[in-house]
Amino acid sequence: MKIKGGIDTIMDDERTKFAELEKLIAEHKDQKGALMPVLQGAQGIFGCVSEDVQKAIAEGLGVTLAEVYGVATFYAQFSLHPKGKYLISVCLGTACYVKGSQSILDKLSQVLDIPVGGTTPDGKFTLEATRCLGACGLAPVMMINGQVYGRLTPDAIPGIIDKYRNDDGEVA
Amino acid sequence: MDIYRAHVLVCGGTGCSSSGSATLIELFEQKIEEYGLSKEVKVIRTGCFGLCEAGPVVIVYPDGTFYSRVKPENVEEIVSEHLLKGRKVEHLVYTDHATKEQNSEKALEDINFYKHQHRIALRNCGVIDPENIDEYLAMDGYRALEKALTTMTREQVIDEVLKSGLRGRGGAGFPTGMKWKFAYNSVNDQKYVACNADEGDPGAFMDRSILEGDPHAVIEAMAIAGYAIGASEGYIYVRAEYPIAVKRLRVAIKQAEEYGLLGDNIFETGFNFHLFIRLGAGAFVCGEETALMHSIEGKRGEPTTRPPFPAVKGLFEKPTMLNNVETYANVAQIILHGADWYNAIGTEKSKGTKVFALGGKINNTGLVEVPMGTTLRTVIYDVGGGCPNGKKFKAVQTGGPSGGCLPESLLDTPVDYENLIAAGSMMGSGGMIVMDEDNCMVDIARFYMDFIVDESCGKCTPCRVGTKRMLEILQRIVDGKGEEGDIEKLEDLAKTIKNTALCGLGQTAANPVLSTLRFFRDEYEAHIKEKRCPAHHCKNLLQYKITDKCKGCTACARVCPAGAITGEIKQQHSIDPKKCLKCGACMEKCRFGAIIKE
Numbered sequence: 001m002k003i004k005g006g007i008d009t010i011m012d013d014e015r016t017k018f019a020e021l022e023k024l025i026a027e028h029k030d031q032k033g034a035l036m037p038v039l040q041g042a043q044g045i046f047g048c049v050s051e052d053v054q055k056a057i058a059e060g061l062g063v064t065l066a067e068v069y070g071v072a073t074f075y076a077q078f079s080l081h082p083k084g085k086y087l088i089s090v091c092l093g094t095a096c097y098v099k100g101s102q103s104i105l106d107k108l109s110q111v112l113d114i115p116v117g118g119t120t121p122d123g124k125f126t127l128e129a130t131r132c133l134g135a136c137g138l139a140p141v142m143m144i145n146g147q148v149y150g151r152l153t154p155d156a157i158p159g160i161i162d163k164y165r166n167d168d169g170e171v172a
Numbered sequence: 173m174d175i176y177r178a179h180v181l182v183c184g185g186t187g188c189s190s191s192g193s194a195t196l197i198e199l200f201e202q203k204i205e206e207y208g209l210s211k212e213v214k215v216i217r218t219g220c221f222g223l224c225e226a227g228p229v230v231i232v233y234p235d236g237t238f239y240s241r242v243k244p245e246n247v248e249e250i251v252s253e254h255l256l257k258g259r260k261v262e263h264l265v266y267t268d269h270a271t272k273e274q275n276s277e278k279a280l281e282d283i284n285f286y287k288h289q290h291r292i293a294l295r296n297c298g299v300i301d302p303e304n305i306d307e308y309l310a311m312d313g314y315r316a317l318e319k320a321l322t323t324m325t326r327e328q329v330i331d332e333v334l335k336s337g338l339r340g341r342g343g344a345g346f347p348t349g350m351k352w353k354f355a356y357n358s359v360n361d362q363k364y365v366a367c368n369a370d371e372g373d374p375g376a377f378m379d380r381s382i383l384e385g386d387p388h389a390v391i392e393a394m395a396i397a398g399y400a401i402g403a404s405e406g407y408i409y410v411r412a413e414y415p416i417a418v419k420r421l422r423v424a425i426k427q428a429e430e431y432g433l434l435g436d437n438i439f440e441t442g443f444n445f446h447l448f449i450r451l452g453a454g455a456f457v458c459g460e461e462t463a464l465m466h467s468i469e470g471k472r473g474e475p476t477t478r479p480p481f482p483a484v485k486g487l488f489e490k491p492t493m494l495n496n497v498e499t500y501a502n503v504a505q506i507i508l509h510g511a512d513w514y515n516a517i518g519t520e521k522s523k524g525t526k527v528f529a530l531g532g533k534i535n536n537t538g539l540v541e542v543p544m545g546t547t548l549r550t551v552i553y554d555v556g557g558g559c560p561n562g563k564k565f566k567a568v569q570t571g572g573p574s575g576g577c578l579p580e581s582l583l584d585t586p587v588d589y590e591n592l593i594a595a596g597s598m599m600g601s602g603g604m605i606v607m608d609e610d611n612c613m614v615d616i617a618r619f620y621m622d623f624i625v626d627e628s629c630g631k632c633t634p635c636r637v638g639t640k641r642m643l644e645i646l647q648r649i650v651d652g653k654g655e656e657g658d659i660e661k662l663e664d665l666a667k668t669i670k671n672t673a674l675c676g677l678g679q680t681a682a683n684p685v686l687s688t689l690r691f692f693r694d695e696y697e698a699h700i701k702e703k704r705c706p707a708h709h710c711k712n713l714l715q716y717k718i719t720d721k722c723k724g725c726t727a728c729a730r731v732c733p734a735g736a737i738t739g740e741i742k743q744q745h746s747i748d749p750k751k752c753l754k755c756g757a758c759m760e761k762c763r764f765g766a767i768i769k770e
Binding site: 076135138 | 375603
């Protein structure tokens with residue numbers, strides 16, 4: 001695989017991100033219960049909270065790495081590994097489940113050829129099951145990077161995925 | 173202030189936003205401009221109207237015309253016909269699913285879905301623009317806070333809440349006034365008020381809709397609570413999965429601060445109250461009060477034993493009073509109209525109204541608020557319009573993963589805290605999921621147990637290990653590998669977990685299994701003894717067959733991914749059960765209804 005833009009760009013990119021993290025830590029440092037908001041911010045900046053990120057947070061906030069790791073692994077929102085470009089979350093809340101969201105999830109798993117929780121080898125898609133997106137009126141639903149698809153049938157899945165697969169830019 | 177002759181209300185709740193209401197708002201504004209009506213017609217983005225099934229929903233005032241499932245291409249028609257020429261666009265007017273009734277002359281309140289409702293907590297949802305504090309103020313907003321601060325003592329406020337009979341809407345139903353009193357009695361230099369907006373019950377969205385539709389109602393109530401118990405700071409713990417609610421809360425807090433309704437020296441009474449937002453990070457157990465407080469403190473959201481109760485030692489080790497969103501949404505109205513007004517509504521022990529999120533196999537999916545004591549039948553059939561596609565009702569699930577499934581025979585139960593517990597379920601936060609004949613009750617029990625195993629924090633053994641064993645047994649039953657004695661093992665484990673788990677999550681974890689065992693034991697037995705799923709849901713226990721209705725069109729054979737269907741053209745086809753994956757693709761494709769599940 002060729003690295004786009006070369007190693008220097010990646011290093012610069014990383015540096016900017018860590019600078020952003022430093023700013024975030026400074027903003028929250030004196031706040032009560034700062035660890036959660038900082039982890040949430042870090043997840044947003046990096047897309048995941050890797051060991052390096054956790055170390056930086058522990059140092060910045062003056063808490064142990066064990067404490068940061070403990071919180072990071074407790075909550076479903078935090079991920080230790082990077083996720084795909086498109087995050088597909090299929091709602092497995094009760095309202096969606098009784099309306100057949102399991103078959104939507106199965107179909108996605110088959111179409112993408114990855115298990116639930118997995119990421120495609122090209123790093124394009126991550127498939128997740130999630131609990132209640134709150135759009136029960138549209139059940140069964142799934143969300144791809146914030147875009148909600150409702151009243152789904154398994155038949156509709158390949159078409160939706162193709163739209164993302166064939167498009168390297170942003171999909172509306 | 174500008175006066176407009178008409179208002180277009182577009183629902184901006186999560187449900188309608190997901191089906192494209194944001195585009196509608198832009199289009200309406202654009203078209204209204206194009207037709208030169210900008211000075212006459214105003215577009216308002218409101219909170220949830222409740223009838224999510226009909227979304228995106230648009231209401232045009234002053235006449236109150238209710239347009240449903242509005243698409244971008246319909247916008248111009250509504251603007252040019254209705255707003256310009258005053259002619260309703262009849263084909264877009266809401267049609268009642270159950271009665272097939274479409275009546276554009278009907279006022280909103282007369283539609284079946286709204287007729288039986290009594291909106292107190294939801295009174296402003298779908299009525300005002302939640303991002304504009306002036307609209308809330310026009311609906312008597314912050315008058316209750318003013319009344320409490322300037323004319324009532326702290327004790328009088330607590331007495332009023334106590335007398336109203338309001339009970340915790342998060343599910344357990346503990347008297348709210350008592351909670352306030354306990355926190356009031358605690359002596360400390362710092363106390364906290366907290367709001368539980370970590371609505372984790374899958375299939376429930378009451379709190380989200382209140383926060384999205386009327387955030388100031390919660391803020392005002394928290395300030396009143398702060399005054400009553402003597403707290404100068406408050407925390408709202410809200411799910412990160414609710415971006416719209418979080419955004420509107422932030423806007424609302426900022427506006428309230430600008431108006432001096434939050435901050436220092438409110439109404440020049442010397443009372444200070446500051447409000448902060450903390451986001452959850454996807455952990456169901458954080459709905460438990462001690463776990464929630466640990467999470468706000470920036471720790472793992474694990475529960476701790478009580479006592480000490482939060483009223484004595486809660487957030488940051490200080491006395492803390494935690495209420496749920498819906499509980500707060502009632503408070504300002506109680507202060508404003510008095511306890512006697514409120515406790516005249518409802519049943520003997522459960523006062524006021526309750527909001528339910530109706531979902532699953534029901535025609536009118538959405539949010540409803542009914543007086544306590546309304547029967548399940550009224551909610552499901554009169555408000556909800558019953559099951560769609562002529563399917564037979566099987567069960568209604570209340571109380572989420574801590575509740576239970578109630579059968580047809582209990583539909584005349586009046587809904588209140590005591591009755592639902594007596595019936596084998598519980599009120600819970602207000603999720604109400606309807607299931608029809610196609611839903612397998614053993615699989616539903618497995619579904620909830622899977623949820624619990626996923627969400628158990630792992631601190632105590634009964635919940636961490638016990639629920640896992642229960643899930644394994646349930647999985648084996650739906651896979652067709654159930655054994656004699658499995659039901660007894662489930663019951664035994666359920667009893668042990670109930671008696672020994674640390675927190676509410678574990679203690680109630682077995683309820684979905686116990687309630688389905690109580691009312692649908694025959695389905696468990698059919699799975700175990702006859703290796704049969706009566707609802708034809710469990711894949712390992714069913715077979716697809718082609719009947720003599722088959723015309724031999726070959727559509728099924730072409731769609732079958734496993735090549736399991738064979739037959740000559742224009743002859744009856746057949747399925748090889750050894751090759752069949754039971755994906756159901758053939759059944760969906762068949763135009764003659766010739767493929768059945770057995």
